[in-house]
Amino acid sequence: AQTVTQSQPEMSVQEAETVTLSCTYDTSESDYYLFWYKQPPSRQMILVIRQEAYKQQNATENRFSVNFQKAAKSFSLKISDSQLGDAAMYFCAYRSGATSGTYKYIFGTGTRLKVLA
Amino acid sequence: EPEVTQTPSHQVTQMGQEVILRCVPISNHLYFYWYRQILGQKVEFLVSFYNNEISEKSEIFDDQFSVERPDGSNFTLKIRSTKLEDSAMYFCAARLGEQFFGPGTRLTVL
Numbered sequence: 001a002q003t004v005t006q007s008q009p010e011m012s013v014q015e016a017e018t019v020t021l022s023c024t025y026d027t028s029e030s031d032y033y034l035f036w037y038k039q040p041p042s043r044q045m046i047l048v049i050r051q052e053a054y055k056q057q058n059a060t061e062n063r064f065s066v067n068f069q070k071a072a073k074s075f076s077l078k079i080s081d082s083q084l085g086d087a088a089m090y091f092c093a094y095r096s097g098a099t100s101g102t103y104k105y106i107f108g109t110g111t112r113l114k115v116l117a
Numbered sequence: 118e119p120e121v122t123q124t125p126s127h128q129v130t131q132m133g134q135e136v137i138l139r140c141v142p143i144s145n146h147l148y149f150y151w152y153r154q155i156l157g158q159k160v161e162f163l164v165s166f167y168n169n170e171i172s173e174k175s176e177i178f179d180d181q182f183s184v185e186r187p188d189g190s191n192f193t194l195k196i197r198s199t200k201l202e203d204s205a206m207y208f209c210a211a212r213l214g215e216q217f218f219g220p221g222t223r224l225t226v227l
Contacts (some may be wrong), residue, residue: 037218043206045160045218091160102173103148103212104162 031097140209
């Protein structure tokens with residue numbers, strides 16, 4: 001069975017600085033997808049970034065980028081130029097590829113990010 | 118971004134009562150999901166639904182839970198006899214490609 005681990009329950013960053021959130025996962029599959037979701041106090045789950053396992057290039061979305069290390073099964077999220085609005089819970093998630101027949105997401109326990117003014 | 122809506126936003130019920138949580142997925146999505154998040158814990162998969170059938174369910178999804186899409190638009194999660202431990206946020210998601218999550222329903226069982 002696949003597992004997702006987020007070892008940092010809470011992180012803090014100064015406004016305008018850079019922070020990296022860690023995520024590791026375990027799987028025997030070769031085809032899968034990884035995600036970072038943001039959950040602000042409103043509790044809405046918002047997709048931040050997505051990475052296909054078959055792509056070597058790290059995904060980027062504006063100030064958000066990932067460091068995907070497939071061999072190490074590591075998928076960290078880097079937030080550059082942190083803003084007060086980035087404060088939220090961040091969840092790492094795993095989904096198997098299409099050939100598995102399952103599309104359920106497996107989530108980590110989350111990292112609470114605080115942004116200090 | 119496409120929107121999935123859920124009603125109510127907050128439901129309070131007495132232990133042992135039945136509750137129905139509603140989700141209106143994006144119209145051309147075919148796959149639907151329910152997830153649960155107990156306060157302070159991770160989001161957990163409950164069930165997936167496709168073509169009016171359950172396609173996958175977790176061990177959490179026992180006989181007190183059921184899902185249906187009664188009118189071709191709403192997608193509902195019913196909890197027959199609520200327990201205190203059912204108190205959680207319940208998220209609906211719809212998929213055409215990736216999953217889009219609704220805003221969640223906070224269920225409080227007293």
